[in-house]
Amino acid sequence: MTNVCLRSFRRGIRGALALALLSPAARAVPPPPPLAPLAYQELAPGAIRPDGWLRRQLEAMRDHTTGHLDETYPKLRDDNGWLGGAGDGWEETPYWLDGALPVAHLLHDKALLAKVQRYVNWSLAHQRPSGYFGALTKAERAGGASVAAGPQGEDWWPRMVMLKVLQQHYQATHDARVLPFMTRYFQYQLQNLKTTPLGQWSEWSTTRGGDNLLVVYWLYRQTGAPFLLELGELLYQQTTPWTAYLGGRDWVMDAAANQTGAHWMDRHGVNVAMGLKLPVVYAQAHPADPQYNQALRTGWHDLMTLHGLPHGMFSADEDLHGNLPTQGTELCAIVETMFSLEQAAALTGEIAYLDALERIAYNALPAQTTDDYTDRQYFQVANQVQVARGVLDFTLPFDHGMNNVFGPYAGYTCCTANMHQGWAKFATHLWYATPAQGVAALEYAPNTLVTTVNGTVPVTIREETAYPFGDQVDFVVELKKPTAFPLALRLPAWCAEAIVLLNGQPLRTDWGGQIITVARTWRPHDRLTLRLPMAVRTSNWARNSRTLERGPLVYALKIQEQWQESSLPEEGRYFTILPLSPWNYGLPRAVVDDPAGHTSVISKTLATNTNGFYWNAANAPVTITTTGRRIPAWQLSAGVAPQPVTPRDGVYKGPVDAATETLTFLPYGCTKLRVVALPVVP
Ligand SMILES: [Zn+2]
Known part of the structure; x- marks a missing residue:
């Protein structure tokens, strides 16, 4: 769908929903303020075609665990709750889909698309009249009435992951069922959260409410339905106060000094990884208040100072655990931090989050899985001189001492299901759209971008590179006729001076640590070369x-x-x-x-x-x-x-x-x- 089609589609949906959702009295209320503009906009998962080593990585995943977890992992395979059965109806199936779905779109793989589509279709087709969705509850399976109100439902948390899956599905396909489906579910949340709050069934929901909020505001950008802003406030209030933690500093210091069980859910590395996004997601609705964006700046700096490790991640074994190279980092914490940074980049445009994302993706991430992406560690250690069973130096050694060994299920199986989003979403976030209707190359890897600029003009940009192993990135622009649009490039802070050439001729040099924009009329076959000397x-x-x-x-x-x-x-x-x-x-x-x-x-x-x-x-x-x-x-x-x-x-x-x-x-x-x-x- 072109941008013009998309805009008219959105107008249509917005009008229809406004009529459907608002009572006559509510219609008289002036429209709520729009959300702050995004610094960069996500592209459809299929717009970026990975090439080179990145394609090889994603194909290895597709051919092994990512493409086949539903056949090999009994918990997902047997009587799956997200297909109507009595099996897994909690987090692991949505976790897997959250990575497998973008891999299917990135590779345009019909078999994997068909596989993930079954789960999407089941969820979309089995929404209860109340708006509730997901696996059948115990009472429903026993023949009881469908969930009509809060207390009859089950944990909010796994639905948060499925919402991320459905958002990506919509971005890729514009499936007309998705926006009304999400609207009905969010109405259900608004009606029920006051009496059945996020923490009703588990603290996972309380600590991870930022992911729920992310999709609520995304839907608001599609439909403009005012109740979504009210729901946003409610979700923010019920979520762990990450803004105060990240901006207030005592929390991160206390976590460095103290590893008791008190409030451990607020120091659990995966929860921290997900909580990072909360202040900048919420800032969309409060653009005049600088405290939210500042909280993440302060919090990310403090986190990496007190708990940071050379591979780009903080310690998370399972809790924050200081900065000694003997500490561990959970694979889920890595992929969730990457996702939070991908969102923070779109919301704030700040290069620090993009440089941090690159450091994690190209160092911590590949070290924790085997070549075929089948075996992984629950915790990797920075200075890892052997990999063995034992208690090691972790805040949470499980009873079998299996946290550090490689295996498909060793330690805890969250990572078995969640690890797929790491490379997949890194690939879908190599490029973003810019507010000036151009494109921004904010992470570098071999790929071909197929999108539109200036609303409707198709463009293909082939990114030829051996990055991160090579220091040169070439962008070959393919257009039908000369077209003016801005192309933004990230110059990483580690680069002293970047050199930009156009068709082999020097164009400009710039200090690292900034995002530059090359705005010009591009001609078919133009070649923009970026050299990032690596000392x-x-x-x-x-x-x-x-x-x-x-x-x-x-x-x-x-x-x-x-x-x-x-x-x-x-x-x-x-x-x-x-x-x-x-x-x-x-x-x-x-x-x-x-x-x-x-x-x-x-x-x-x-x-x-x-x-x-x-x-x-x-x-x-x-x-x-x-x-x-x-x-x-x-x-x-x-x-x-x-x-x-x-x-x-x-x-x-x-x-x-x-x-x-x-x-x-x-x-x-x-x-x-x-x-x-x-x-x-x-
Ligand atoms: Zn995990």
Whole structure:
């Protein structure tokens, strides 16, 4: 559907709904103020066609777990509640769909589309007359009347995830059933939340109400139905006060110091990841009040200062747990933080969230799954020198000690179902539309954008790149005739100076850390080239340790691995990984003082849009070699490598081997065993 069609469609829907929903008295009330304009608008999930390594990644997911979880995972497979059965009617089926549906659209895969469509159709076709939807309740399955009011329903939470699925379904298809369906459900929520609040059945709903609010305001932008703003206020009031937590600072400090069970749901990493979006989502309805956007700025900064790890995520094992490299991060926390940052970017336009998203996507995310996306860890550890069962250094060790091993179900199965949205939504958020009816390339990866500019003019932009492994991104613009539109580009903060060329001729240079706009009349076959020079640098982490970085990638010491397969009756197959080479090295002070002068970057020449799989040690396209010296006292203890201190003068004071050795560092995302935060030695 073109933008013009969409606009007239929206006008039609808006008129119809306004007539249908408003009593005569309400019609006299002046229309509510519109929501604040979006900084960037999401595109339809099918507008971006992944190419190169990104297509390979998504195809691996489609061919394995993402495309087949409903066949292999008994909880989803057997008598599924979201298809009318007595099986899973809670979060895991919507979690899976929240990733599988965009993968189906990104790959234009008919078989996967048909598969996910069954669940969408069942939900749309089985809405109760009251507006309630979802799996049949216990009472309904026992032959009772359909849910008519709040107390007869079940937990609000799984419906929040399904709303995200239905929103994406609408963005991809403009299915005429979706907006009236959501309108009826939100009317039901408005009528029932006062007596049956979010926290009626579970604290998951209370902590995650921001995701519910996100879809309410999205629907308001489609229909303009005024009651949605009233519902928005109610949801905000009933949700965990993330604005006060993020903006107020005591919460994040307390979480760094204290890991008791008191209010643990407010420190649970996945809840925090989802709660991040609440202030900026709510800010849409209160654009004159700067406190909401400021709360996320303050909160994100504090979170990463007190709990941040080199791979771009905060500790979440399961709760916030400080910044030592022995802490873990749950896979759900990664994918939910990515989604919150994708939304924060659209709502605020602030580059800090886009740079943070890139760091997580290209470092933390690929490290936590196997090549075929079938086995994953519940918690990854930053300095992960072995992968094994045990208590390790986590706030929540489950009884089987399976949090750190790779397996399809090891630890807890939320991640088994939720991990699919990570790459899928990163791909659907590579590009956004701009308010000036142009396009913005805000994350870089090989893809082809097929969309419209200036409302109706079709444009195709081929993004040819080996990014994040290569430092050049080419945009080839295909149009029927010359057309003026703005094309915005993110220049990451890590880049000192970006170079832009047009058809091979220098166009401009700019400092990193900003979004620039190239506004001109584009001609068919125009080629815009963006060069983002990647210098080797180091960053500081806990106990004054150092991490090697280059461009968007963080580098970690390569460790030889020995994989062992085992199984446990309760949690199935799992893999342990033992180190076969030493890992207890410090980084010489000379490397820290002059990283570029004391490292060698070895880069395979990758053809643009090369379609290999690169997120493993054997295929890593870029390696960095440098020197290091061993610290004999640095040994494994209780399954982790407790970080030696680099004191404030910058050099470890204990015994260090005399011999200097050559060390190889891999992109963090290509590792399973690694040391990423190194002590500094003489
Ligand atoms: Zn999880």
